[in-house]
Amino acid sequence: MSLASGRVERFKVLLQIQMSRLRTSWRPYLIVSSVMPLGIAVLMRAVMEPEQVQEFGRQIVAGSVVLAIAMTAVVMLAQRMASLKESRAIDYYSTLPVSRAAVVAAVLLSFAVFSLPGTIIVVVLGAALFDLSLVALWVVVPVWALGSFALAGIGLFIGFGAPDEQLAGMYSNLAMMAVLFLGILPEDKLPDWISPLRLVLPSTYAVEALKPGLNGEIAASLAGDLAVLALFGAILFWAVRGPLWPKAE
Amino acid sequence: MGRNAAYEVRNLRKVYRSPAVTANDGIDFVVQPGESFGLLGANGAGKTTLVRQLVGLLTPTAGDIRLFGDPIKPGGEARVGRTVAYLPQGSLALGELKVAEAITWTGMLRGCGAATARAETAELMDRLELASLADRQVRKLSGGQRRLVQVGMTLVGRLPVLILDEPTADIDPSLRRRIWELLAERCRSGAAMILVTHDVAEAEHVLDRVAILDRGKVAATGTPGELKADLAHRTRIEVVVAEESSVVVEEVAASLGASKIEGRRVSGWIPAEDAIRVLEKIMTSAGPGALEDARLVTPTLEDVYLGVSGHHIEDEERRESR
Numbered sequence: 328m329s330l331a332s333g334r335v336e337r338f339k340v341l342l343q344i345q346m347s348r349l350r351t352s353w354r355p356y357l358i359v360s361s362v363m364p365l366g367i368a369v370l371m372r373a374v375m376e377p378e379q380v381q382e383f384g385r386q387i388v389a390g391s392v393v394l395a396i397a398m399t400a401v402v403m404l405a406q407r408m409a410s411l412k413e414s415r416a417i418d419y420y421s422t423l424p425v426s427r428a429a430v431v432a433a434v435l436l437s438f439a440v441f442s443l444p445g446t447i448i449v450v451v452l453g454a455a456l457f458d459l460s461l462v463a464l465w466v467v468v469p470v471w472a473l474g475s476f477a478l479a480g481i482g483l484f485i486g487f488g489a490p491d492e493q494l495a496g497m498y499s500n501l502a503m504m505a506v507l508f509l510g511i512l513p514e515d516k517l518p519d520w521i522s523p524l525r526l527v528l529p530s531t532y533a534v535e536a537l538k539p540g541l542n543g544e545i546a547a548s549l550a551g552d553l554a555v556l557a558l559f560g561a562i563l564f565w566a567v568r569g570p571l572w573p574k575a576e
Numbered sequence: 577m578g579r580n581a582a583y584e585v586r587n588l589r590k591v592y593r594s595p596a597v598t599a600n601d602g603i604d605f606v607v608q609p610g611e612s613f614g615l616l617g618a619n620g621a622g623k624t625t626l627v628r629q630l631v632g633l634l635t636p637t638a639g640d641i642r643l644f645g646d647p648i649k650p651g652g653e654a655r656v657g658r659t660v661a662y663l664p665q666g667s668l669a670l671g672e673l674k675v676a677e678a679i680t681w682t683g684m685l686r687g688c689g690a691a692t693a694r695a696e697t698a699e700l701m702d703r704l705e706l707a708s709l710a711d712r713q714v715r716k717l718s719g720g721q722r723r724l725v726q727v728g729m730t731l732v733g734r735l736p737v738l739i740l741d742e743p744t745a746d747i748d749p750s751l752r753r754r755i756w757e758l759l760a761e762r763c764r765s766g767a768a769m770i771l772v773t774h775d776v777a778e779a780e781h782v783l784d785r786v787a788i789l790d791r792g793k794v795a796a797t798g799t800p801g802e803l804k805a806d807l808a809h810r811t812r813i814e815v816v817v818a819e820e821s822s823v824v825v826e827e828v829a830a831s832l833g834a835s836k837i838e839g840r841r842v843s844g845w846i847p848a849e850d851a852i853r854v855l856e857k858i859m860t861s862a863g864p865g866a867l868e869d870a871r872l873v874t875p876t877l878e879d880v881y882l883g884v885s886g887h888h889i890e891d892e893e894r895r896e897s898r
Contacts, residue, residue, distance in 0.1 A: 419669030424657035
């Protein structure tokens with residue numbers, strides 16, 4: 328077996344392990360990643376004046392989609408990694424000939440698979456609620472893929488940094504609040520001092536990548552936003568090989 | 577040039593920072609391929625800290641660990657993973673999987689092809705009496721059954737080094753024997769084994785050499801025979817007084833000299849050359865049916881272990897004779 332095919336085979340096994348783990352519990356993951364973001368979009372639509380729908384609709388739907396992605400990439404990943412660390416099950420992977428990045432990618436991908444249907448449900452129903460275009464629906468797929476990997480950095484930072492699974496759950500929900508407010512609220516509605524924070528959150532670029540598509544346009548900035556998400560993902564995979572992984576004391 | 581040792585540990589020291597505790601201090605040993613090496617010691621003696629350094633899960637404060645000649649350093653986990661199968665104490669990895677999946681997929685992660693991993697899994701499940709549990713979720717099994725699955729996960733892939741931390745914890749005696757047999761077979765086929773256990777009496781039969789740790793240091797090392805040789809001049813007498821007997825336990829204890837009393841059981845160490853004479857004297861003076869059990873026990877590795885781990889026979893004798 329060549330080195331590369333050996334790595335691919337091992338990654339497939341890691342993914343199988345993670346997918347099998349979720350075979351009895353996929354329903355809650357699917358529901359949570361779609362119901363909450365959709366609920367927020369419905370709530371916002373219900374309290375809006377008709378003239379605001381045109382102005383804020385794209386921002387709200389794009390923000391809700393990114394929230395669906397963040398549910399898995401931040402909250403679920405943080406709790407899972409904290410649980411692996413707390414139970415010392417992470418030692419199992421640390422003593423196998425598999426890379427840390429492959430372990431994290433397999434866990435993330437297994438969760439992300441369940442967030443994709445939720446993401447599409449949110450964008451389709453959100454577009455219907457706010458009378459938006461679905462012509463460029465395909466944009467959701469690269470944003471989902473790159474956004475998941477980019478946001479996973481936050482999930483891993485919390486999961487490996489929190490002392491236990493419960494605290495990881497609390498911290499990741501706080502992070503979700505940031506994603507929620509900075510993603511759904513338009514920039515001009517936020518205090519000036521928050522703008523720099525938007526720049527360092529991958530969710531900002533995911534929202535910006537989605538917004539033009541909801542008008543049926545493919546903006547020139549799409550490639551740039553996707554590139555920034557890819558860069559966040561690349562930094563994550565560099566970090567997980569060293570600084571982010573639980574330290575050997 | 578001779579072949580490399582499986583493990584070579586030199587002057588290993590591990591100090592935890594908070595709270596400041598020296599868990600290992602100046603540890604030296606070498607384990608050759610095909611050799612079974614036991615790490616014995618009381619709780620807190622530093623055994624688990626030591627093996628976690630051997631597999632790269634902890635970084636030594638000082639000293640050198642070499643695996644087949646190559647130093648183990650931070651980031652060198654892949655080398656360890658291709659060579660060493662580690663059974664940790666008490667962790668439950670892959671608990672959500674079915675038994676057969678957990679063993680097979682561990683084999684595949686170690687580089688076995690699917691067919692080989694499945695064949696090895698079938699053999700291991702048969703040897704460990706897990707075949708009927710193949711489709712059960714690991715986390716829903718009893719503690720002993722889960723431990724057996726973990727032993728299977730450790731043995732699959734046939735790696736050249738095995739490190740097992742309490743492999744027989746929570747497992748019933750008949751299955752413990754099966755595990756020892758499996759481990760002995762692996763050593764005979766060339767695997768090096770480092771075994772941490774409290775089950776000294778059973779492990780004695782599979783261990784080629786032993787290091788007894790006491791407060792982070794190697795207090796004694798050698799083959800079980802060499803270690804027991806220090807006690808060869810002594811024999812332990814164990815007597816159990818029958819329930820309805822008129823024999824007074826304290827009188828039996830007095831006839832043994834320094835001895836230990838636990839309910840109706842009396843035991844004591846006496847010079848080996850006096851053993852038969854003393855036993856005959858006790859049995860004669862007690863009379864027929866007065867004793868439930870009376871026997872001579874030659875020193876075991878467990879006696880050595882207890883002696884080195886802060887329970888020295890002489891200390892015990894002095895304490896009991898007061």
